[in-house]
Amino acid sequence: MKELMRSNDAVLISFVDALLNDAEIPHFVADVHMSILDGSIGVLPRRVLVDPDHFDQARRILRDADLGHELSEVS
Numbered sequence: 001m002k003e004l005m006r007s008n009d010a011v012l013i014s015f016v017d018a019l020l021n022d023a024e025i026p027h028f029v030a031d032v033h034m035s036i037l038d039g040s041i042g043v044l045p046r047r048v049l050v051d052p053d054h055f056d057q058a059r060r061i062l063r064d065a066d067l068g069h070e071l072s073e074v075s
Contacts, residue, residue, distance in 0.1 A: 001028060001049035003072045004058050008045045012070065016048055019065060025058050026051040 004027070007013055013029060020027045030047040050058045062071055 002052050002055050004048045004050045004055070005062065005067075005070045005072050006045040006047040007070060010046070012067075013046050013048065015065075016062065016067070016070075019061055020048070020050070020058060023057070023061055025054045025061070027054075027058065 005016065017027070017029055027048055027050045030049055031044060032046060059071055062068060
């Protein structure tokens with residue numbers, strides 16, 4: 001899995017999750033339960049991880065949704 005993006009914004013993560021689900025792109029939202037450790041103050045960002053075979057398609061979908069500025073740097 002490759003990191004597509006990371007954010008503290010739960011609404012943004014939910015929107016990206018919905019976009020990827022609609023496009024049937026295999027992905028995983030990591031660090032969802034980390035709020036237990038940070039006391040639910042949202043300090044620890046959640047990461048959206050995407051199957052490497054669909055990574056470029058997922059990046060295009062986020063750019064098309066005007067979320068290109070949210071994308072993680074490609075390594």
